[in-house]
Amino acid sequence: MASMSQFLPRPAVRRLLAQHEVDAKYEKRAKAWKTFTTMIEPLRWLENLIYGRKIRKTQLNGDPVFLLGFGRSGTTHLHNLFYQDPQFGVVSNYQASMHPIALIGRGWLPRLFEKQLPKKRPMDNVAISLDGPQEEEMAMINCTDEAPLHFMNFPRTVPELYDRYVTDLGKNQKDLESWKRGYMEVLRKATLLSGGKRLALKTPPNTARIRVLLDMFPDARFVNIVRNPYPVYQSMRNMYRKTLPGAVLQEFEWEDIDAWIVHAYQVQMQAYLDQRSSIPPGHLVEMRYEDLDAHPMPILEDIYKTLELGDFEAVRGRFEAYLESLGTYEKNRFEFPEDVVSTVNDNWAFAFDAFGYERIEPGQSFT
16 A cells, blocks of 8 residues: 555545556555545545534644755754644644544544554654654645655656656646645644644755745744755665655656655755745754754754744753653664765765865765
């Protein structure tokens, strides 16, 4: 089954399967997806009947705090830190996994599916729980067919399908309005599920959507985190090698996925550099993952002060306790063979100057 989007509404599943080819090897997986969504369709209707009007009338509690950064740059660590502050609500793993029936499912759905949820993410061993924070894109693929991560079911669609809802978002008005409807549904449900709290949101594609987000949320705050490009590239390759095989409905070549990672970083980070000046003064903090890892408390205090997020001292103890709990966490360790170094140097050279990282040459050790 295409498990990451298994709760996607039945009409959206039908549209995706009509638009994209399913290879013979994966026909059983596609059939299981259709069968499951057909089974839960009455529950989705019931949720819309009971909560539809309430969802549409829900107002966000102020404009969100958007945590930006290309995938594998430390965005999850940053999101988990914000989650320690009780003033913020998030899109939870529970909502992201079961978005269409998340409101009527409170209570019984978590008990039913909690045993199926892995305790750690397969690509980096980060602990996960149903209550913990998740990126909106994971909720979007269970909300609408107009979301970029559906490329994980149909990998031969990259880069077109992904770019359509990321770097190209806003070029086509119909795509933009459809995406906004889905996104606002996700944020309104997150607001309801979090008891009306202000949202702290993390999803890497938002790094290239700054102008769209500012149009929707003029008073939003932004935190952008970057990381040395060499581990970013290697970690992204590792992540997709662990997650794509269980989701795809099409045959693909790993060389094409690697080429897409190169492309995605180029266009998304260039879009960020082009758009960040649109953010009002005092509404953006930029940081490096390495600095957050080495000196988390001063970095967090600066974020709170610059973005006016409230009394940092009131939550200092929560941050310290969470950071202490990570003491035994072991990060992935990667080697950087010459082809990885050459690929990054040849394609992401702009990032070294833009974000202050040192370039190495093939055969040179990375520290």
